[in-house]
Amino acid sequence: MISRLRIFFINNAVAILILLLIAVALPVAKLPAKFLAQEILLRLGRDTFLVLALLLPIMAGMGLNFGMVLGAMAGQLGLMFITDWGVVGIPGLLLAMILSLPISVLLGWLCGAIMNRAKGREMVTGFILAFFMNGIYMMVVLYAMGSLIPIFNPEMLLSRGYGIRNVVGLEGVRQAFDNFIPLRIHGLKVPVFSYLLIAAGAAFLVWFRRTKLGQDMRAVGQDRAVAAAAGIPVDRTRILAIIISTVLAGLGQVIFLQNMGTINSISSHEQIGMFSIAALLIGGASVTRATIPNVIIGVILFHMMFLVSPMAGKNLIGSGMLGEYFRQFVSYGVIALALVLYEWKRVSQENESRASLRREAVAGTPKPAGGGAA
Numbered sequence: 001m002i003s004r005l006r007i008f009f010i011n012n013a014v015a016i017l018i019l020l021l022i023a024v025a026l027p028v029a030k031l032p033a034k035f036l037a038q039e040i041l042l043r044l045g046r047d048t049f050l051v052l053a054l055l056l057p058i059m060a061g062m063g064l065n066f067g068m069v070l071g072a073m074a075g076q077l078g079l080m081f082i083t084d085w086g087v088v089g090i091p092g093l094l095l096a097m098i099l100s101l102p103i104s105v106l107l108g109w110l111c112g113a114i115m116n117r118a119k120g121r122e123m124v125t126g127f128i129l130a131f132f133m134n135g136i137y138m139m140v141v142l143y144a145m146g147s148l149i150p151i152f153n154p155e156m157l158l159s160r161g162y163g164i165r166n167v168v169g170l171e172g173v174r175q176a177f178d179n180f181i182p183l184r185i186h187g188l189k190v191p192v193f194s195y196l197l198i199a200a201g202a203a204f205l206v207w208f209r210r211t212k213l214g215q216d217m218r219a220v221g222q223d224r225a226v227a228a229a230a231g232i233p234v235d236r237t238r239i240l241a242i243i244i245s246t247v248l249a250g251l252g253q254v255i256f257l258q259n260m261g262t263i264n265s266i267s268s269h270e271q272i273g274m275f276s277i278a279a280l281l282i283g284g285a286s287v288t289r290a291t292i293p294n295v296i297i298g299v300i301l302f303h304m305m306f307l308v309s310p311m312a313g314k315n316l317i318g319s320g321m322l323g324e325y326f327r328q329f330v331s332y333g334v335i336a337l338a339l340v341l342y343e344w345k346r347v348s349q350e351n352e353s354r355a356s357l358r359r360e361a362v363a364g365t366p367k368p369a370g371g372g373a374a
Contacts, residue, residue: 013341014334015284018301022308029311036307038188043303044296045178045194046259050252051276051295052201053245057122058290059209060241061221064277064335067111067126067242071249072269073137074103078250079257080145080168080265084153088172090180093258096173100250107133108246112239119224123287130273141265164265174261194255201248202292208244217241221288274332278302281338288342 009016050068057065078096087095111129118125145151146162156164178191208214216237219227228234253272257263280290282305283298 010341010345011286012284014281014338015297015301017337018282018305018334022301022304025305025308025312028315029308030315031308031311034187036304039307040300040303041188041190042178042259044299045191045198046256047276047279047303048198048295048299049201049255050249050272051280051299052198052205052292053248053252054276054280055205055245055290055292055295056208056217056241057245058285058288059214059221060217060238061224061288062115062238062241063123063287064280065126065242065245066123066273066277067108067115067129068245068249068276069130069269069273070107070111070133071100071104071246071251072253072272073133074100074107074246075250075253076257076263076265076269077103077140079170079173079254079263080141080156080164083168083170083172083263084151084156086153086172089176092173093176093254096254097251100254101247104247104250105243108243109239111246112242115242116235116238127273134270137269138266166264166266168263168265170257170261170263173258175259177255177258191259194259197255201251202295205292213237213240274335275302278332278334281334286338286342 050072053068053071054065057063075096078099081099082092082096111126114129115122115125140149142158142163145164146157151157151162151164156168158165175191177193177197178189181192181196183190183192209218216227216232217240219230219232220234220237224234227237249272253269256272257268260268279298279302280294281298282301283294283296285291285294285298
């Protein structure tokens with residue numbers, strides 16, 4: 001019984017820690033229950049699709065896909081184009097998603113091909129690749145758009161005549177998904193259409209896991225050598241996992257930004273990977289295993305902590321900035337804790353396997369026959 005409880009606490013250490021922090025901060029924050037419920041409903045519809053994009057690379061054994069930031073860049077570019085062209089409402093958002101697809105596929109292929117050359121180090125490779133591609137994204141947004149890429153809306157351009165402004169308003173598509181099917185329950189606004197998109201994304205992942213390609217990804221994630229011996233094209237399968245993840249991240253960024261109503265063209269994409277990964281880990285996922293319930297639980301807990309920590313800091317010491325710093329600390333801290341726990345469990349399992357083999361070897365050694373002295 002004690003051993004089972006120990007395993008449970010180890011496997012859910014991150015989620016338990018966040019729950020304890022929320023339990024301590026919630027009464028201190030003194031936030032109205034209706035306000036909390038409304039914010040969680042909106043944030044669940046805004047962020048969940050992005051977190052779903054992380055599941056396939058984990059299933060394929062590639063760990064946490066920090067390279068999902070590349071998909072977020074593609075989604076933002078799609079929104080910039082439809083804003084320039086003046087396409088509004090649901091058609092504008094759908095067009096932005098369509099425009100993001102080829103960019104996401106190209107960037108996902110590039111990311112997957114690079115990760116195939118860094119097997120076993122995919123997470124740090126994706127993290128550094130996101131920084132590298134951010135520089136190229138900046139060159140496109142700040143220099144190419146308006147000079148090499150025609151931009152017809154002068155309000156989007158910097159005063160020098162080229163380059164996108166730091167903040168681009170999305171008035172034409174602001175909360176178009178959220179308001180498409182209006183629903184209020186006890187005064188709480190429910191973004192029904194956003195939830196339907198999330199449900200469609202989750203259904204796609206459930207269906208995909210049962211396909212031949214999905215089973216191949218699962219086999220590759222369990223053991224690459226065995227999968228290759230079974231005739232599965234390991235490198236191709238891994239690239240496809242990253243491509244699908246990047247495409248989903250691009251679609252998720254469109255859903256995210258239509259809720260926000262503005263694009264920070266310089267930095268809207270930068271923290272997407274970190275916050276999405278932190279939310280997934282808070283939900284009880286690990287580097288090697290993640291499920292859709294982990295996604296939903298993680299988004300709820302992560303944003304609950306985001307909501308209560310600033311007010312708790314303000315009420316405790318008179319400064320809401322403590323909560324802002326705490327949010328950054330938790331975002332990076334839960335990732336570090338999850339990686340440390342994963343490595344510790346991996347080493348413990350290897351040591352236990354070696355000890356078990358030694359015991360079996362000692363038990364199977366025949367005893368020497370006894371004999372008297374000559």
